[in-house]
Structures are given as C-alpha cells and as structure tokens.
Amino acid sequence: MIKYLPSHEYARVEGNIAYVGISPYAAQQLGNVVYVDMPEVGDDVEAGEDFGAIESVKAASDLYAPVSGAVVEINEHLIDNPKLVNEDPLAHWIIKVEMTNPSELDSLLDEAAYAALCK
Amino acid sequence: MDQMKETCLHGRHVAQGALMSPFGGFDMPIQYAGIVEEHNAVRQHVGVFDVSHMGEVLVTGNEAEKFINHIFTNDLTGAPDYKIYYGMMLHPNGGVVDDLLVYKRNGKEFFMVPNAANIDKDVAWIMEVAKDFDVHVQHMSHLYGELAVQGPEAEKTMLNVLGIDCSDLEFYTFKDVKVDGEDVIVSRTGYTGEDGFEIYASHTLTQKFWDKLMAAGVQPCGLGCRDTLRFEAGLPLYGDELTDEITPVEAGFGMFVKFEKPEFIGREVNAKQKAEGPARKLVGLEVQGQAIPRHGYEVLNEADEVIGEITTGYHSITLDKNLAFALVKAEYSKLGTELKVRVRRKVFPAVVVKKRFYTPNYKK
Numbered sequence: 001m002i003k004y005l006p007s008h009e010y011a012r013v014e015g016n017i018a019y020v021g022i023s024p025y026a027a028q029q030l031g032n033v034v035y036v037d038m039p040e041v042g043d044d045v046e047a048g049e050d051f052g053a054i055e056s057v058k059a060a061s062d063l064y065a066p067v068s069g070a071v072v073e074i075n076e077h078l079i080d081n082p083k084l085v086n087e088d089p090l091a092h093w094i095i096k097v098e099m100t101n102p103s104e105l106d107s108l109l110d111e112a113a114y115a116a117l118c119k
Numbered sequence: 120m121d122q123m124k125e126t127c128l129h130g131r132h133v134a135q136g137a138l139m140s141p142f143g144g145f146d147m148p149i150q151y152a153g154i155v156e157e158h159n160a161v162r163q164h165v166g167v168f169d170v171s172h173m174g175e176v177l178v179t180g181n182e183a184e185k186f187i188n189h190i191f192t193n194d195l196t197g198a199p200d201y202k203i204y205y206g207m208m209l210h211p212n213g214g215v216v217d218d219l220l221v222y223k224r225n226g227k228e229f230f231m232v233p234n235a236a237n238i239d240k241d242v243a244w245i246m247e248v249a250k251d252f253d254v255h256v257q258h259m260s261h262l263y264g265e266l267a268v269q270g271p272e273a274e275k276t277m278l279n280v281l282g283i284d285c286s287d288l289e290f291y292t293f294k295d296v297k298v299d300g301e302d303v304i305v306s307r308t309g310y311t312g313e314d315g316f317e318i319y320a321s322h323t324l325t326q327k328f329w330d331k332l333m334a335a336g337v338q339p340c341g342l343g344c345r346d347t348l349r350f351e352a353g354l355p356l357y358g359d360e361l362t363d364e365i366t367p368v369e370a371g372f373g374m375f376v377k378f379e380k381p382e383f384i385g386r387e388v389n390a391k392q393k394a395e396g397p398a399r400k401l402v403g404l405e406v407q408g409q410a411i412p413r414h415g416y417e418v419l420n421e422a423d424e425v426i427g428e429i430t431t432g433y434h435s436i437t438l439d440k441n442l443a444f445a446l447v448k449a450e451y452s453k454l455g456t457e458l459k460v461r462v463r464r465k466v467f468p469a470v471v472v473k474k475r476f477y478t479p480n481y482k483k
Contacts, residue, residue: 029138031138031150031153031154031343032153032154032155034409034411034434035409035410035411035434037409037410037462037463037465053463055410055411055434056154057154057155057343057347057433057434057436058149058150058154058343058346059413060411060413060463079409082409
C-alpha cells in the first residue's frame with residue numbers, strides 16, 4: 001500500500017514499517033536534487049511535522065512525515081548520491097519509520113486522490 | 120494583486136514546456152532542460168535567455184548628461200558615445216533605488232535598463248528627479264523585447280544564426296543595427312560571467328530571433344540558471360545584495376560609485392561610509408557540509424552570536440562547493456575569518472572568501 005500527503009511525501013507500507021520519500025511528481029518539479037537533510041536513526045517523527053529537507057539547486061523544501069514513529073533507518077545512499085531521488089523517487093525512499101499509530105494512514109491520500117491533486 | 124505580465128515570448132516558453140514562475144511581476148521561465156544543464160551550456164557553449172522583462176527608459180535633451188550624472192552613481196562625464204556603464208540610482212539616504220545599465224548614444228541621448236521588479240518605482244523616481252532638468256523621459260519597456268545570448272560561442276552564434284556581426288563590439292559597448300528595416304540595439308553585456316550579447320528589438324523581431332536560435336539548437340535558458348551564473352561571477356541581484364536599505368559601499372560595489380563627481384544623489388552617506396568604513400559588509404562564504412545556505416539564513420561568529428545573514432547561497436554548479444554572499448558586521452569581513460551558518464536545525468562552519476567565486480571570461 002502507498003499513501004500520500006498533499007505536500008507530496010509518500011508512505012509505502014510493509015507491515016508496521018513505512019518507507020517515506022517524495023513522489024515522482026515532486027521530484028520532477030524540484031529538479032536537480034543536491035542534498036537531502038535527514039534525521040538520525042532513533043529520532044522520532046510526528047505525522048504532519050517536518051523531519052528534514054530536500055534541496056534542489058534553486059530552493060530548499062521541508063519534508064513532512066506522513067506518519068508518526070521512530071526512524072529505524074535512513075537511506076544512506078542519498079548522502080553521497082542525492083540525485084537518486086530524481087532517478088527513481090519511489091525506489092529511493094528517504095527514511096524508514098516504525099509506525100506507532102498506523103491508523104494515521106487512513107487520513108492520507110490514496111493513489112487516485114493524489115494523482116488527481118497533481119493534475 | 121495586479122495581473123501577471125507576460126513577455127512577447129511567453130507563448131513560446133509555455134509551448135516549449137518551460138517551468139514557469141512569477142518574477143518581477145512577470146510570468147517567466149525558470150528552467151527548460153534543468154538549471155544544471157542550462158548553466159553548463161552557458162559556461163561551455165552558448166545559451167539564450169528571454170530577458171524582455173527588463174525595463175527600458177530613454178532620456179534625451181540638452182541636460183541629459185548632467186541629469187544622468189546626478190541620478191546615477193557611475194561617472195559619464197565626457198564618456199565616449201556607444202559606451203555602457205553599470206551603476207546604481209540611490210535614495211538621498213544612500214540606499215539603492217535600483218542597479219542598472221546606462222547606454223550612452225551621445226551627449227543628449229541615454230538609454231537606461233533597470234530591473235523589471237523595480238520598474239514602476241524607477242520610472243516614478245526618474246520622472247521626479249527629471250523635473251529640474253531640461254530632459255525628456257520616455258518609458259519604453261512595452262516596446263522592446265530583449266534577448267541575452269551568452270557563452271563562449273555567443274559571438275559565433277550572433278553571426279551564424281542571427282546574421283549580426285559583433286566582432287567589432289568591445290565589452291560594455293553597443294551599436295545600432297538594422298534588421299528587416301527595424302532598429303535594433305546590440306550590446307556586449309550580460310549577467311553570467313561569460314562573453315555575450317544583449318539584443319533590444321521589437322516584439323516581432325525578438326520572436327523571430329528566438330525562433331531562429333531554437334531552430335539552430337541553441338539552449339533556451341530560464342531565470343534559474345541566470346541566478347546561479349551571476350552569483351558565481353560575483354554579481355549582485357537587486358532584492359538580495361542590493362536593497363533600499365543597503366548602500367553600494369556596504370555591498371562592496373563602491374567601485375561603481377564615483378566619488379570624484381562633486382555631486383550625485385546619495386553621495387553624502389556613501390562618502391561618509393567609505394571614509395569611516397561601513398558598519399556591515401557583503402562577503403563571500405565557503406560553507407562546509409552538504410546543506411545549502413539560503414537567503415535570510417543566520418550567520419554566526421565563534422561565540423554563536425548572530426552577526427549577519429545570507430543574501431544568496433547555492434551549491435555552485437561550476438565549482439561544486441556550497442557558496443554564499445552574506446551581509447555581516449564589518450569586523451567579520453576579513454578574508455579567512457571563520458564563521459558559521461545556521462541551516463535549519465544544524466550549524467555548519469564557513470570561511471570568508473572573495474565574493475567573485477568564478478573568474479569571468481569576458482572578451483575585453
């Protein structure tokens with residue numbers, strides 16, 4: 001299952017784990033990604049709050065957490081190679097969150113609703 | 120809110136799939152292929168920008184030179200015809216109304232090119248100051264399209280694609296040429312740190328030039344890379360490095376303020392700052408780490424006190440470093456001074472460096 005925030009972050013859910021990244025639409029709008037400012041493993045993130053930022057050449061954009069929980073892994077490939085986000089944003093998630101309240105997923109956009117938003 | 124203005128090339132930008140965004144009251148192309156690709160095209164080959172949003176004001180009359188020398192910081196006393204000067208119009212308090220180019224056609228005719236974002240303020244100011252002079256001011260922005268053809272291959276492109284021979288044009292000079300029976304102004308100027316030309320022509324002719332450049336495969340460039348290019352070359356952008364509240368002496372552009380002139384608007388405050396040393400100065404910073412310093416971010420000293428702020432910052436495409444301009448308290452402006460920049464929750468070390476990060480390749 002994959003769900004989205006209107007601010008273009010996704011949560012791809014496997015069991016109790018959410019892989020959080022940005023949508024292909026957002027990656028395309030941002031253009032060349034040059035840096036991803038990530039939290040540290042063990043940090044808590046809260047649904048709707050910013051947990052980091054993504055920098056393109058032209059601007060910095062805050063990243064918002066779709067769900068609450070603890071960061072169990074960050075995508076270390078993005079440290080040296082942030083442009084992976086442009087190449088395949090769904091494969092190159094940013095953080096992996098162990099969810100504390102999976103019912104938060106219900107209030108996120110499903111694929112059809114998110115696609116409609118990007119039109 | 121006023122309705123967004125469009126240049127004569129707006130339809131082409133949209134049809135060619137440019138990412139559009141508001142700038143200076145206009146709906147302008149920010150990028151085509153991507154900022155990095157366009158930036159590199161200009162540094163290595165050639166690119167073309169639609170800069171038709173820029174303003175054009177013609178000043179004519181018996182006291183035109185006297186008027187220009189009164190309202191403008193650079194010195195055009197006895198200047199050669201067809202020479203171009205960069206400088207500022209200042210408020211009486213020394214802050215910058217706008218920075219602009221002034222083209223001298225002859226002692227009684229000057230062509231001013233101010234920024235789009237300031238055009239209403241500029242024209243009002245020029246009209247106000249002009250009341251006391253025997254001059255005629257014509258606001259002509261709506262009549263002109265403007266293209267900037269920039270890069271090491273610009274001269275060749277002007278000749279081969281547009282049929283305009285620029286080999287005789289020196290840096291910061293211009294000429295009047297006829298194309299299809301119409302008057303066109305061509306200057307060896309730009310805002311990229313590369314050799315290049317700016318072309319002022321009618322809307323129809325601007326569209327024709329654009330179409331020819333596209334057909335020849337010249338890279339269309341948006342304002343995104345215009346900003347990364349000018350930044351690397353140490354050139355200021357009004358609104359970032361220059362504002363109503365920042366003087367050119369503070370911003371480190373005092374070389375365009377000619378104190379030899381006995382009189383011009385804003386002279387007193389700037390002369391005093393120059394003599395006493397300004398309280399704050401614009402510096403270049405090289406910032407460690409991957410996070411990019413952006414406009415408005417805080418600059419700290421070693422004791423973590425806020426001593427200034429970033430005016431522009433980028434990950435430099437040409438130099439592959441995080442660089443910034445920052446306006447800091449003067450005591451922290453010496454080259455090599457170690458400072459810090461706050462980027463969101465983290466603080467990164469930075470060092471003061473020369474603000475011309477990239478040495479321009481002008482053809483002198």
